Amino acid sequence: MKNKNYELVWIAQGTSEAILIMNYIKSFEIEILSFEESAGRLYGLTATPLGEVELYVKKEDAEKAKTLIEELQKPPNP
Numbered sequence: 001m002k003n004k005n006y007e008l009v010w011i012a013q014g015t016s017e018a019i020l021i022m023n024y025i026k027s028f029e030i031e032i033l034s035f036e037e038s039a040g041r042l043y044g045l046t047a048t049p050l051g052e053v054e055l056y057v058k059k060e061d062a063e064k065a066k067t068l069i070e071e072l073q074k075p076p077n078p
Helices: 015-026 038-043 059-073
Strands: 006-013 032-036 052-058
């Protein structure tokens, strides 16, 4: 996706990961868009570039979204 108003914040490995991250980001009232190859979704690919899902947010929300995604990736504290 090429749009000068949006910035790539994450590349998910498959639709399931993308949906999880998108719902998390949306819960903070940040608009998020996804872009993926249709072949990846059709065949259920996740471990190849065809299975990747690119996630984009508006440029002004990019830093906050990246921080939220980093927090989501951290292991839970015991």
